[in-house]
Amino acid sequence: MAVTIKDIAKLANVSITTVSRVINNKSDGVSQKTRENILRIVKELNYQPNRLAQSLVTKKTNTLGLVLPDITNPFFPEIVRAIEDTANNFGYNLILCNTDDNNKKESLYLQVLKEKCVDGIIFTSSINPKSQNIKQLMEYKIPFVLLDRYIDMEEQLPGVYTDGILGMYQAVKYFIEMGHKKIAFISGPKESKTAKQRYLGYIKALAEYNLPIRDFLIKEGNYKVSGGQKAMMELLTSKEDFTAVLCANDLMAIGAMEVLKQKNIKIPEEISIAGFDNISLSNVVDPKLTTVAQPYYEMGRSATKMLIKLIEGKSLRKKEVILKPRLIIRNSVAKRG
Amino acid sequence: MAVTIKDIAKLANVSITTVSRVINNKSDGVSQKTRENILRIVKELNYQPNRLAQSLVTKKTNTLGLVLPDITNPFFPEIVRAIEDTANNFGYNLILCNTDDNNKKESLYLQVLKEKCVDGIIFTSSINPKSQNIKQLMEYKIPFVLLDRYIDMEEQLPGVYTDGILGMYQAVKYFIEMGHKKIAFISGPKESKTAKQRYLGYIKALAEYNLPIRDFLIKEGNYKVSGGQKAMMELLTSKEDFTAVLCANDLMAIGAMEVLKQKNIKIPEEISIAGFDNISLSNVVDPKLTTVAQPYYEMGRSATKMLIKLIEGKSLRKKEVILKPRLIIRNSVAKRG
DNA sequence: TTGTATGCGTTATCAC
C-alpha cells in the first residue's frame, strides 16, 4: 500500500541498499548523482519510512512508556507535559498508561510496554507498590526511571523525587515563625513512602523547636479532597486545641478548607492552613493556599533526561535526583501570638 | 536476546508454525498434547510476543495517536483519561502528542504517527487550523476522529463536539431569568470555531428575549486566564453599564474574577459571572463558578469508540456527534431587578 | 560506488 524503499529503488534503478544509504545519510559512498535522483523520487512519492520495520531490525523504537496512577490528578499534567516535551526534543514519543493505583493494571501495562518494545519506561508506581511489579520491570531489562514515588530495594534504583522532608520542614518552620505552636497534620496514606517522608519533615521541625508531637493532632488522609474533609472533621470534633493545619498535599488542604468554610471558621484568622504540591487549584481557592511547590517541570525533564541517558548506555552521575521544593507563601496562614 | 517463537519451537520440537498456532489460538488443528506442551514451555520461558514483528505483518499496531494542544490545559486531562480508558478496554494504547497550537509541530507529529503506523488518530486541531494539516491527515488514509475543534471541509469529517450554541444559550437564558439585561461577553479567539459557536449562542438568547446586542459589551479573549483579565479590565475601564459577564470558558472567567476581586467589586452582588467548561478549578474558586459543563468523559469515550469503529471498517451511524452541555448553577450569579 | 544476501520475529499460504 504505502510506498516503500523497494518502490523507490525500482524507480531509481538502484538496489534498496543504495536507497537505504541515502535515506539514512550513511557513508557517503554514493555518487552525488544517484543520491540526488533518489532524494528527488523520495520527495515525489512522499516516502515515509516504516518505523516498525526499522525498529524490528535496529531494536530501537524511539518510544517511551509513561506509567502513572491517573493523569486526572492535577499533580500530573505538568509533569507529563515536561516529559513529553523532553522526550520529543530527543526524538522519542510517549505511550501513556493510567494505572489507577491498581497493581494488576500496572503489571499488565508493563507487559504491554515490554511487548511493544519501548526503549524505556518512566514509572510512577502505584501508591502501595508491590515489589512484584518492580521486579517484573527489572527482569524486562528495559531501562527505567522512578518518578515521585520511591521504591525500597536492596539496590538503589534510578529515580527522581522531591524532598518531602525538606518541604514539610519548611512549611512547619514557617508556621512556627508565624507564632503557631499547635499544628495539626493531615498525612497521606501511611503505606506511601512520600507520605512518610512528609510526616518526617513535620516531626523534624517540631523537634527542632522543642514542640511536642501530639498524636491526636495527626490524622491519616488519602491524598484526595475527601480525605482532607474527613480528617478535618475528625480534628474538629475531637475538640483538641490547634491553630494551624498542615496537609500533606493540596487536594486534602482544599478538602479541609471546605469543611472549615462550612463551619464558618475563618481561614486564616481562626485556623491557618497550608498544603503541599502547588497544584493550580491552590492558587485559585479562597484564600489562596500557602503551599510547598514541587518543581513539576524539572521533575519530568530530569527524569526523562536520565532515562534517555540510560537508554544510550551512558552512566548516571547520580542515580537518585532529589529536587528541592519551595515554600510558596500566599494567604492561608495568619500571624499568631 | 528475548525469547522468541523460534526458541520455544526448538524446545518443543515443533515448527514455529505450530507454536504460532497455539499462541494465537488458531484453528484447533493442533493435538491436545503438543498444545499443552507448547503452552507449558511458553509459560516456563515467560515468552512475550514481539508486537513489532506482529504488527509488521498484520498491519495493525493496536496503538492510537492522540493529538491535542496541551495536556496542561485543565480542559484536557479528563478527556484524555476517558480516551485512554476506552482505548485500553479495546486493547489499544495511546501515543500522546502536545502541539501547543503550533501547526508546524502538529504536522510533524502527524507524520511521526503515520510512520509509527498507528491504527487511528484522535485529533484536536490547533486553534487556528491550517487546512494543510487536515489534508495531510486525510492523505495518510489513517482513520481519524476530530475532537472538540471543528474543521470546515467540503465533506463532513467524523468528529465529536459539545454544542457550544446550546451551552451559551442556556447560560444567557439563565442570566436573563435571574433578571440581568446588560450581559457582557468575553469571547474566545475569533478564528476559533468553538468561539464562534459560543458567541452565536449568546446572540441567539439575547435575540430571543429581545435584548439588544451591544458590541462594546463584547470583548475578545484568548481562552486563557490572562485573556479574561485583560478583557475584564477593558470592560471596566470602558465605563459601560453591565451587571453580568459571560465568559466563553472557565479559565477566562477565573481571570475576570481576579480583576473584579482586585477592584473590590463584589461577585455576584455587584457583578455576576459565568463560564463554560466546568473545569475542576471552577468548583473551587470563590464564589464557586456557575458554568456550562462539557461532558468530558463522554467526549473522550465517544470519540474513541467512533475511531475504533472506523478502524474496524464498520460504518458510523452518525459522522458527527454533538454532545449536550449542561448548566451547572453555583454561586457566581445573583438575582437582579 | 553499488548490489546481493541475510536476518529482525512474526503471520499466512500452501503442501504434506
Next chain:
DNA sequence: GTGATAACGCATACAA
C-alpha cells in the same frame, strides 16, 4: 495435525 517457506519493510555485512 504439522511443517516449509514466503512475506512484512528495513538495515547491514560482505562482495563485487
